[in-house]
Amino acid sequence: MVEKRLIKKSGEELSLLGFGLMRLPLKPGTKDIDKALALEMVDYAKNKGINYFDTAYVYHEGNSELFAGEALSRYDRNSYNLASKMPLMVVRSEADVERIFEEQLKKCRVEYFDYYLLHSMNVHHLKIAEDNKVYEQLKEKQRQGKIRRLGFSFHDAPEVLTQIVAKWDWDFAQIQLNYLDWEQQDAKGQYKILNDKGIPVTVMEPVRGGSLASLGDEADSIFKAADPKASVSSWAIRFAATLPGVQVVLSGMSNLDQMKDNISTMENFKPINEADQKVIDKAVLAFRTTGAVPCTGCRYCMECPQGVDIPRNLALYNAYLFNKERNRPNYQFGFMMEYNGMGKAKQAQNCVECKQCEEKCPQHIEISKQMGLIQEVNKTVTASLPPRH
Template sequence: MQYKRFGGEDNLSVLGFGCMRLPCLNEDSSCIDLEQAQKMMDKAIDAGVNYFDTAYVYHGQNGEQALAKLLRPYPREQYYLADKFPLSVDRTGARIEEIFECQLQRCETDYFDYYLIHAVQRANWKSLKNSRIYQTLRDYQNQGKIRHLGMSFHDTPEMLREILDTYSFDFVQIQLNYLDWNLIDSKRCYELLAEREIPVFVMEPLRGGFLADISQPAFRAFYQAAPDRSPASWGLRWVAGLPAVQVVLSGMTHPDQVEDNLRTMEQFAPLNTQEQRVIETVRDTLMKQIEIPCTGCAYCMPCPFQVNIPLCFNHYNRYAVTRTPKDMLLRYKTLQISQQDAAQCRRCGKCLEKCPQHIRIPQMLQRVKETNERLQREERSGKNA
């Protein structure tokens, strides 16, 4: 396992276990499959992973308790625990003491090694700046309840600069992968943090799994270069090879993902010049195919009208990349049966300010709806046969 020293103190595994996408017993994300998750956690820890990241809102607010159960077999000093203050629940800090104490209890601990202000962006920046949240968390740090204070950030480089000019953080977590390097200009966010010598913690290194299950033209470029490596391994190596990157969080859902990621990091080597060219080829291919820049983070949820926004976009993007009508129709039908499809959208706009990618969600849902209707018509006429 690869490790990097944080501030001359903690020896963190470069591969971190992100606990936003733990395996579930059914489509209800709050129903975590603890037996499966325990096997995955044990394998990761046995291989040397020591950084675990959760949040107040993960898995319908069941994520923290689940992680505590999964970590019970291990001494507290064997791992580093990261949690986050939920701006989506409290922007003013009115409940900060209550929420923080609740998190300590849920996680069965009396301190957090790493604690972040969750999903800071333009939509909540003014409220955060006018609140007592930052100072209260610094007070908790002085009391030993937080060892290192950071933030997870979702916005433009200009917004990041303004925040860093206002507050100091021990580390910053950003969305970073070879596609978003250009697509959402995460390159400049990374460079800004590197210039200020702020350790970079990475979320969405595989863009919510999108870069692990890529289109055939993109996959072919990877396969021709290295038939024995998965697309996910290319994505992790690209991110982990950036000098300012401290931890790369992978939200693992299946045991095979754990095994693949461990193989990558146990035999880690940064991409060479030729491999970087392969990444550029794949990036160019995907940039021409992706239509909705959704990572599946589900920060837009819940929808007042029960639309499963991430799944609607996931099914659409898969179709945009693969152009397999039957696949989209089959997947989308399950959303229609449960009345969670795009047709349920009433354009209320509540999802808009919560989206880290700033997607025009109502308009994109309309596109999903119209595409599905067109594919249904074509299927009835025999065009999709």
Template structure:
């Protein structure tokens, strides 16, 4: 995998470079949780979904047999019109996931406006505790929560909300974001919280301790350099077939997943994957790219390619997906129960796909909503989502000379007004920068809002852009 020849990706070299041998290659292909017997899976997108074929990986620290597909609890369904979490639907999704082999549930005090842990706890409490693993985070982003007292209260609240006496997987949340090293030290070192969490692991109230990484790679490198001191049981990273080698092309502040994963694999630290779909963009690729994906594997969804990419890495313990709807859960189950690893040709094909996607400059927003609420009432994710959607669907007016310009101009402007109320659109941004500090992708949101506002004004005035 020489960096000057990105199309020549051999699967054995792909895995060898990450420090794994033939035995691991074979193990990656096995449905590790499946009991002997059981019907073989036929077709990735049709037929009954097996309940006994989920591919699992073993955590070396605790021996946990963790489902390759993990449930990300950041986007629980809401009751239409109210914005409140639909607990009945959450229960139904959790029941179905458990029935089909999913046993890893990832939440945070910051998700769903602070209500994700409670909803997740209610749904899981209805099942035996040994059937699932709970992952949550010390999400002390705001300076007001950096004190030891505030961070301790957040930690204790997680136990109450989740209705549990132990956390299976506890994370320092999004290290490297904001001001990087200085912010990391304020959140976890100066207040003694990291040392406290290590002691909690020793006492058994935490079973596995790790961190999720966004932003300043110096923080990631420091924590891995201190692995002997802290003994990280797992690390959560952003990994997908675009970010694998092109993260900086998506966002200059990001780090290639190839490097992050390689550093973890070299130390034998399991990786938990977040953003396998790059904020949903790899399930909603440009039409001409989607056509190629479907032609190559007609029975599979577009999204399945991204999950197979992440799952084919043997050092990946679980791949998280925020599955709001039953159809998303069912599609991902078909991909992971069991996983069919990528071939050499598949890897070449996905690298070509990644390069094709990069020719269309979308904004790297993952719709995590950490930027909200905006103090001036803007709908930041909604604005970025509409802009990206028009690019991804090939419905972006290119120039005044484009024969379809008038139609595309009208569709963009009408769609913008329907998606985002006018008083919450990009032209209301004053550039205060409050949102930038909270963005895990470290997007210069004011600059992007100005970019979109200029584009909208050019369309309204019929000017060239």
């Protein structure tokens, strides 16, 4: 059975591994959920002790909640925790909140949500939440017993997270956290803000949408040399699950093999120790230096007089090229989210080509040139994706 975590704040026990219903298996050549396989995965997860299932209004073009309702209604309601989210990206009025919430209950075939989140909170969605009294309406739902725990998922800079945490009371929060984003997206800073406030953390993207299942031959060989039996992705799952205050590590599993591997990791869970962390650091360094830009993240180039976070921009650029080369799903959207989440003050667009950083770089990287390329990538990606609401 998978590892369980006792949540001190609520006194309940959650499976450390949660099943994210965002990347369910699809029928070949379609966008339709392969229901037979997905149901088999839910059953396997339940039998192995997973009791946390995460869906959302927008997942699978609105069909994830319908699937969750069909799959989980076959089980005793007290045997699982269901999480869903208020889609701030489609909220236009206060009335939308009531309508959408009731629609979600009906789709999921439940009378209450165990965990409910304001979806994808950022500086833009914070204003939508304020203007439409989203938190206040959901808090009333909690008083009515239709929500047990109220939280939010987050995609923005730490300073915005600080605003959100200070503005309202929260039962939990969900952030993107993995060993690559620990520094690259300052997941470390986000985690600290929540942990210092005693807010339990649910982790999303521990394997970074699958990209940490393989970091290239050199980095993968480092993990394999340290533990030949463990998958590369298991290191990412263990990293997230080791952190104090983490209540659930969500994985959007797309097939039974992924599920079996993740469950195996959580059945015999071994926290990351000091020696393991050195292996991770070595693999991350290999990943970074074998990219298009051989940046090691040493930060000798900092501080930039214009405020540009040079190492972070270069890391995002390398990740973009790595994922593009492998045609990984949503690589453009991922870049846009991370680039915007950095905050305008730290973006490559502020580079004035003073080249002070280049004089300090031990790798002799033409940093000003790379900043220009990153700006071009951002323009291309922004133009190719639909506008954000």
